[in-house]
Amino acid sequence: MTHDKLQFEVPSGVKKWSSIFMGIGLIALIGGYMVDHTEHHQYWWANILINGFFYFAVALGAMFFYALQYATEAAWSAMIKRVFEAMFQYIPVGIGILLLVLLAGQFHIHHLYHWMDPNVHDINHADYDAVIAEKKPYLSAWFFWLRMAIYALTFVYFSRKFREWSIQEDAVGGTELHFFQYRKGAVFLVFFAVFSSTMSWDVLMSIDTHWYSTMYGWYIFSGMWVSTMTFATLSIVWLKKLGYFPNVNDSHIHDLGKWMFAISMLWSYLWFCQYMLIWYSDIPEEVTYFKERYDHYMGMMWTIFFVNFAVPFYSLIARDAKRNTKFLVRAGVIIFVSHFFDFYLAVIPGTTHGHETFTGWFEMGLFIGFLGLFVRMFTTALTKANLIPIKHPFLDESTHHSI
Amino acid sequence: MANKVFHVMYDDDQKLMDAARALVSKGIRVKDVFSPFPVHGLDPVIGVKRTRLAIASFMYATTGTLLAIFGTWYFMIHDWPMNIGGKPSFSWIENAPAFVPVMFEFSVFCGAHGMALTYFLRNGTLPGMPASNPDPRTTDDKFVMEIVTEQNGGMSAAEIENLIKGTDVYELSIKEY
Structure with missing residues (x-):
């Protein structure tokens, strides 16, 4: 079986625009620091955290989906698996940026994390906070950094190894390496199941230290997954338009659209379940999270919810819509940006409590800057291996995918 | 002939x-x-x-949503206002989150039953119908x-x-x- 193009070449436009985007991001980074008047440049740091986490999450979601395809022995996605592989090549950089922000917090350069202040645990200090002090066993510096180190090592290890095995398979072929990856995919999913939850508590939920929700891990995970599927769909449609993936047919596009639709519904379901239970029971220690958002971000919160629910629901519910790339791309762009703002709203209220000024150019500039970095790393990684895993045992089945 | x-x-x-x-x-x-x-x-x-059953199902489900909205408004707000959990605001929209599960379930109920009945009717396979x-x-x-x-x-x-x-x-x- 022959495929037209195995070697991907980055179009010069993408190189140019990703550089311009990174430049915009850098300008936003410097300009934002200068215009940010919150204490300790809290708002500036918070925005780096949002973007750092969001793009890391997109990459991590790609690795999760990749492992899921192996563990479930899914055949339809065999042809496009290199796209997900290229996405999770960002993981080492992504977690590096994230750790940088967290380190700055540990050294008290910013106070995004209230609990990182040792005074709140000191019963004799004026800043003593009984609720946070009770969480000391989990949120103590050594345990927090131990967890962070384990996350970083696990994720970087698997992102390297999955890539290595996959490229090895192109040379070796056969099924032995395939079943090896099948087992490793399952092993990764076990780690991911725990770490995706605990990491979302550590990095995002602990910002609102007084509050906790048992659904938070799932909520962040679904947001991560839908962003991943959206980015993957957009890039596959784009690659196909460039003339790559001649064998990606309507059925593959349909399936990707289904993923976007289904995980958007999962996210809406989890978001609403978390909200509705807290709203209904109306217990003071639980409502703090939504009180913060009601006070300063009411319009934004409901806009994000309705956009992330209604846009995929009404635009992608029909079969023909999922097979129409124009529809998919337009809905996808809205979903991707809107889910970025979902992460924005997970971080900002707990860090600046409405005292920041939303400039627009700073937030979007940083978002675009990170997008440039992500796309640059993604396209570069795509060139480093065959675009199609030529010796994947399921490749033939994937080529004849028809639903 | x-x-x-x-x-x-x-x-x-x-x-x-x-x-x-x-x-x-x-x-x-x-x-x-x-x-x-x-x-x-x-x-x-x-x-x-291609079957148009999916479109029919969507319309049944939408009917279900609208019926549930009307029902929750009529039973809980208009006809006999209920005070549950200290939320007697006499306003549908302010109590809407509590009604969402009902709206969701009734949409699914109407969508699924409507779809099943339409399928049987269209195929002539309702119980008791002669086999073709x-x-x-x-x-x-x-x-x-x-x-x-x-x-x-x-x-x-x-x-x-x-x-x-x-x-x-x-x-x-x-x-x-």
Whole structure:
């Protein structure tokens, strides 16, 4: 079986625009620091955290989906698996940026994390906070950094190894390496199941230290997954338009659209379940999270919810819509940006409590800057291996995918 | 000339598929196929249009949502205002989150039941309806293709019969009606 193009070449436009985007991001980074008047440049740091986490999450979601395809022995996605592989090549950089922000917090350069202040645990200090002090066993510096180190090592290890095995398979072929990856995919999913939850508590939920929700891990995970599927769909449609993936047919596009639709519904379901239970029971220690958002971000919160629910629901519910790339791309762009703002709203209220000024150019500039970095790393990684895993045992089945 | 109906039986789904492709390529219109299980890829070959059941289901579900909105408003706000959990605001919109589970469940209920009933009705398979399949063996392990002369105006019955005999037929019965 022959495929037209195995070697991907980055179009010069993408190189140019990703550089311009990174430049915009850098300008936003410097300009934002200068215009940010919150204490300790809290708002500036918070925005780096949002973007750092969001793009890391997109990459991590790609690795999760990749492992899921192996563990479930899914055949339809065999042809496009290199796209997900290229996405999770960002993981080492992504977690590096994230750790940088967290380190700055540990050294008290910013106070995004209230609990990182040792005074709140000191019963004799004026800043003593009984609720946070009770969480000391989990949120103590050594345990927090131990967890962070384990996350970083696990994720970087698997992102390297999955890539290595996959490229090895192109040379070796056969099924032995395939079943090896099948087992490793399952092993990764076990780690991911725990770490995706605990990491979302550590990095995002602990910002609102007084509050906790048992659904938070799932909520962040679904947001991560839908962003991943959206980015993957957009890039596959784009690659196909460039003339790559001649064998990606309507059925593959349909399936990707289904993923976007289904995980958007999962996210809406989890978001609403978390909200509705807290709203209904109306217990003071639980409502703090939504009180913060009601006070300063009411319009934004409901806009994000309705956009992330209604846009995929009404635009992608029909079969023909999922097979129409124009529809998919337009809905996808809205979903991707809107889910970025979902992460924005997970971080900002707990860090600046409405005292920041939303400039627009700073937030979007940083978002675009990170997008440039992500796309640059993604396209570069795509060139480093065959675009199609030529010796994947399921490749033939994937080529004849028809639903 | 009386109309004739051909009931062509095959004993394998692959033979049926090959026969359907061969006959359709010769310009024959297949009226229907009776099969014990769905044969993947047969629909486009014999020119069955895509089902509009999904659209019907969407409309049933939307009806369900609207009914649930009306119901929660009428029962809980308008007719006999309820005070549950200290939320007696006499306003539907302020209590809306509590009604979402009802709206969701009733949409699913109406969508699913409406879809199932429509399916049975459209197929003529509601309980008690007479069976329309020509041979009981199609519920076991045989496949029957139904071809009528009425739909194949350009060909004589003998021509059609000849073409049918060119395929891997298990049994052929021709009736006039």
